[in-house]
Amino acid sequence: MGDVAVGARSGHDGEEHRGRPAEAVPAADSAVTSGSDSGTGEDGTVPGEQTRTDGDGPGDSTPRAKKQRSFWKELPILIGIALVLALLIKTFLVQAFSIPSDSMQNTLQQGDRVLVDKLTPWFGSEPERGEVVVFHDPDNWLAGEPTPNPNPVQKVLSWIGLMPSAEEKDLIKRVIGVGGDTVSCKGTGPLKVNGKALDDKSFVYAGNTPCSVDDQGGQFSVKVPKGYIWVMGDHRQNSRDSRYNQNDKHHGMVPVKDVVGRAIVIAWPLNRWDTLPIPDTFDQTGINDKSSASAALTVAPNAVALVGVVPVALWRRRKTSAAETR
Numbered sequence: 398m399g400d401v402a403v404g405a406r407s408g409h410d411g412e413e414h415r416g417r418p419a420e421a422v423p424a425a426d427s428a429v430t431s432g433s434d435s436g437t438g439e440d441g442t443v444p445g446e447q448t449r450t451d452g453d454g455p456g457d458s459t460p461r462a463k464k465q466r467s468f469w470k471e472l473p474i475l476i477g478i479a480l481v482l483a484l485l486i487k488t489f490l491v492q493a494f495s496i497p498s499d500s501m502q503n504t505l506q507q508g509d510r511v512l513v514d515k516l517t518p519w520f521g522s523e524p525e526r527g528e529v530v531v532f533h534d535p536d537n538w539l540a541g542e543p544t545p546n547p548n549p550v551q552k553v554l555s556w557i558g559l560m561p562s563a564e565e566k567d568l569i570k571r572v573i574g575v576g577g578d579t580v581s582c583k584g585t586g587p588l589k590v591n592g593k594a595l596d597d598k599s600f601v602y603a604g605n606t607p608c609s610v611d612d613q614g615g616q617f618s619v620k621v622p623k624g625y626i627w628v629m630g631d632h633r634q635n636s637r638d639s640r641y642n643q644n645d646k647h648h649g650m651v652p653v654k655d656v657v658g659r660a661i662v663i664a665w666p667l668n669r670w671d672t673l674p675i676p677d678t679f680d681q682t683g684i685n686d687k688s689s690a691s692a693a694l695t696v697a698p699n700a701v702a703l704v705g706v707v708p709v710a711l712w713r714r715r716k717t718s719a720a721e722t723r
Contacts, residue, residue: 490516492657493664494531494567500630500637501569502602504529504673510665511569511673515658523653524572524626526590527679529660532628534566535652536645538637569660570628570638571600574621576653581618582608588629591686596678602632609633614640614649625650 496509505511513531524530573590574580580590586607587594597607609615617640621627628651630636643649663671 490514494569494660496569499635500632501529501571502632502635504571504600504631505569505660505663506669508666509663509669511660512662512664513658514661518656518658524575524656524659525675525679526572526575526578526684527675528572529569529673530572530626530628531567531569531657531660532651533655533657534568535647535650535655536642538568538642538645539566567657570630570636572626573629573639574619574627576621576623576625578621578627579618580621580627583616583618584608585610590679590684593681593684597676599678600631600676602635605633607633609640614643617643619643619649621650624653626653626656627651 492513492515494511494513496505496507496511499507511529511531573588573595578590579592580588582588588597588607589595595607601607619627619639625647627639627649629638629640639649639651641649660673662673663669
């Protein structure tokens with residue numbers, strides 16, 4: 398019969414077994430007993446016993462399966478997380494931009510999508526010569542250009558960084574000079590930085606001359622102030638860049654604070670996929686020759702870091718020596 402049934406017996410059966418100890422009956426696994434355990438009821442349960450059928454008793458060793466959330470209920474949460482991550486990436490890491498004109502041919506073609514590194518500027522990195530950078534319109538350079546009218550889908554894609562924002566007036570050019578540089582161009586070229594001629598055949602549009610022979614800005618010699626850059630398009634005879642904006646409030650210079658980031662990759666179309674490295678001509682010997690004050694500014698961060706590290710190293714050394722003598 399049942400394992401938990403311990404019926405009391407009377408009559409001659411009781412007399413027959415009188416004097417012999419009763420056999421112990423093992424308690425059931427799910428039994429919950431109270432202070433008194435003298436007998437059982439007619440239904441085979443111990444008085445005071447609570448019968449548990451939900452499998453959640455203290456003695457139950459079987460874990461209760463947790464009900465899984467429906468995929469359709471989780472989908473809005475997943476979409477929300479993806480949008481937040483995309484927005485964070487767009488704001489702090491990488492953003493996609495579309496090329497609207499031919500001013501950077503043949504490096505970039507109209508319709509190309511480039512990925513722009515927005516992270517390094519957060520760590521104090523400034524644009525370098527030869528980089529292709531995206532920057533906000535410094536002083537109405539895009540006057541007269543048609544303003545795009547995006548549809549709702551394009552607005553959403555631009556908000557999460559998959560398309561450029563139509564409300565932001567941005568340009569893309571190559572950095573030729575940085576703060577402290579002297580940039581000059583006479584006749585048809587070559588273009589010079591700090592007196593060093595650039596070999597720009599690898600990136601200037603085929604058939605173009607490094608300098609434009611005109612009286613609108615194609616002939617120039619400028620000194621780039623600290624905190625600014627001088628930019629030019631690779632399609633020299635089809636680019637309204639620093640040369641042709643020397644009458645604005647920055648004299649054709651682009652404030653470093655207006656730089657969004659460096660274009661690092663052509664991401665679309667796939668058959669145009671390529672990186673955007675700095676041409677070797679910008680690394681030639683002597684191009685970095687500036688005044689001693691400018692050189693000191695370059696060395697200063699390393700010197701500050703060294704000054705900060707030395708006391709910490711000495712403190713750690715002293716602490717280690719003290720521990721060894723204990």
